[in-house]
Amino acid sequence: MPDLRAIAIRAIPAFYSFGLAAIVFGPLFRPGYLLYHDAVSTPRSFLTDSALGLGDAAPRAVPQDAIVAVASTVLDGGLVVKAILFASLWLAGWGAAVLAKSLLDASTGPQVVAATIAIWNPFVAERLLQGHWSLLAGYAALPWVVHAALKGSWPGLAVCFAVAGLTPTGAVLAVLTAVAVVRGRHLIGVGLLAVAASAPWLIAAAMSEGGSSSDPAGVAAFAARAEPWLGTTGSLAGLGGIWNANAVPTSRTSVYALVGTVLLLVVVAAGLPGLLKRRDRVIYALALLAVVAIAFGAVAATSWGIDAGEWVVVHVPGSGLFRDTQKWVALAMPLYALAGASAARESFRSLWTPKRLTSVVAAGLVLIATPDLVWGVAGALKPVHYPPSWERVAAEVGEGDVAVLPGGMFRSFPYTGKALVLDPAPRMLRSDVLQTGELIVAGGVVKGEGDRAARVEKTLLDGGPPSDLAELGVAWVLVEHTTPGPLGSAGKTLAQLELTYDDAELTLYKVPGDVAASAKPRALAIAAHVLWAMLLAGGLLGLVVRRRRATADQA
Known part of the structure; x- marks a missing residue:
């Protein structure tokens, strides 16, 4: 007979992540559509050339627009977008908890701290305010990528890559994370999954009218921004510093930006010694990834970093993808989450008693660090109704x-x-x-x-x-x-x-008269999207088969 108490305890991190995500999602549970800055959802969208990435502009919203267009033939498009966004918030936290369990053998309390860091931080707040709902799907996939790599689960990696691949940036985030933690010949498999997950935007970029170079003015415009009392490096280390000052929660516009960053980094720093003394190759790899991501954003915001970036986006095809340098600090999240779990397990126990309060203290510091994430980032995200x-x-x-x-x-x-x-x-x-x-x-x-x-x-x-x-x-x-x-x-x-x-x-x-035809060949672009869908479906099927086999072996 199953131990119901043990099952309930194991489920706590998942339910906690669900609840915390719901607190962030808040007003978006009401009927209506997400229409805020870059986020656009509509009752129905269509599989146009632009949705396939074949329009005049660079294919930045591929395959997300095509996926929503197909899904909106059977479901309301606004519901599809809101469901993906909420699932991203939830799975980011749950994934961080699962990673803490698999890599650190963390108990429930430290897992909750890991989940809190993954959901409740300035990066999530600022990307919500910028309207980057699909980028958050790629962000959410990162701890699951590490977990799947540790377990040797190719179906799990396939699902993670497909989910992250809703946007080009998400695909690159997943690939970089996987490359950091897998070894040897497994890199070939990662490469094949990366090509399948990225096929929609790679093919679209090759076929698009938009060309391969970007305006060099975008390098300075999209460079990471220093928040009050922090400087650029401090802002990035605190998972903040988005380029758009209008996409920043109120708490990051005053001296509280410093207070919040210190609180978050205190939790992370408290756990780092315990992580590093494990001498685990994966932990070292994630630490290096976090340092490089933060350093890249900081260097890219300097005058000579901007000069170098301007040269790159003009001369290197597709490099415009990297001009929003703050978004790459998402790569630090798995390490930060693990450090938070480690702090709750070890460092904080020598500072506070009783033992059960250590996780509460650590999670509480993280929540206080970004107080206005609650309820749609202090009510900024509200559903709208179209006339x-x-x-x-x-x-x-x-x-x-x-x-x-x-x-x-x-x-x-x-x-x-x-x-x-x-x-x-x-x-x-x-x-x-x-x-x-x-x-x-x-x-x-x-x-x-x-x-x-x-x-x-x-x-x-x-x-x-x-x-x-x-x-x-x-x-x-x-x-x-x-x-x-x-x-x-x-x-x-x-x-x-x-x-x-x-x-x-x-x-x-x-427009009267004969209009010049502007239709473009779509077969190859559609085939690339089908490949992406097959990657997702095949990965899910593989996970189901793997789960059934594991259940049968236990029986």
């Missing part, structure tokens, strides 16, 4: 690409509050919506990779003839009325178009 106009316009749009006014990629609608958000049109409409990829950041403008969307926008703002739009493959023009932005002389062009829908929110025009 009915969007659904009506989506039903009207047919074949041919769509241009959007006002110019620019970011919007500020009455229903989104004060935050600038990415235009939801590309994910709301069944046809490709042309976007320049141009980003307005502190200190200037970072140009996108392609030029067709920029030419279309210039044609509209200059009041060019509809024939110019048609030659550029534009069949529709959508005007979004409730957001500020440049309109230029677009009225001259709009007056010559066919009005198909109009209300106070949106107006849709049809």
Whole structure:
């Protein structure tokens, strides 16, 4: 007969992680859609060329956009995105607890500390505020990658790589973590899994119109940022320092940034001696990975680091992926989580009694370090509700690409509050919506990779003839009325178009005449996405088979 008490105790870290994730997720449990900074979810999205990474801009949201598009044919797209985000928060904590158990043989209390560090830290807060929900999926996969590598579980690694591979950055994070902990011939297997997980964006990058080089201005714009009283290195060591000052929780904008960083690092530092004295190769590898990730971000933010980065993004294809240097501190999370567990097991026991309170003290310090993560980062993340106009316009749009006014990629609608958000049109409409990829950041403008969307926008703002739009493959023009932005002389062009829908929110025009075809070969891109899906499905199936065999052996 199973020992129910032992089973319940083993389940505590999973339930704790679930509860802590729920506290962070908070207001997003309510109905509505995540539309905040870079995060965009819609009731339904479509498998457009852009969703496959074949649009004008670099394929940064591949395969996430295609996966959500397919899933939204049977489930509400907003629910899909929120489910992935919540699962990422939960699994980050649970994975850290599992890793502490497998590598340190940690008991329940230290596992809880590890889970707390993985979920409750400035990196998670800042990436939530930036809207990087799919990057957090890659972040969550990291402790599971280490655990699967330690157990020799290729099905587990396959699932981790597929989940992390929702974005190019997540795939690279998983690969770097795996390479750090596996040995010898196993690196070949890691390489094969990495290619399968990365196939969607690798193929898209090779086929995309966007080109392979990035605007060098993005290197300085996306460099890690020093938070108050910390400097760049201190901010990164505290898992903070995102480039966007508008994506920072309030506690990181004052002297409390120093207080919170000290509290987190006290817990981590208290556990490091116990970790390192184990002389475990995997622990050493994770420590080196953490140091390199923090040092890379700090060096890249120096003047000569920026100069070097600018040269690299111009001359090395695909290197624009690395220009947001703060995101790589995610690689430090597995070590930090293990150090927290070690602190609760060993170091704190010599400082506090009774013994059972050591984990409570360690977890409490971590929670206090970033107090405003609670409830959607102090209520910043709230679900929004789209006006009915969007659904009506989506039903009207047919074949041919769509241009959007006002110019620019970011919007500020009455229903989104004060935050600038990415235009939801590309994910709301069944046809490709042309976007320049141009980003307005502190200190200037970072140009996108392609030029067709920029030419279309210039044609509209200059009041060019509809024939110019048609030659550029534009069949529709959508005007979004409730957001500020440049309109230029677009009225001259709009007056010559066919009005198909109009209300106070949106107006849709049809471009008359023959429109140049802009369809791209999709078979190879779709095949790459199928390979990614097979990696995920095959890994899950392998885990089920492995579990059944283990159960049969125990019987």
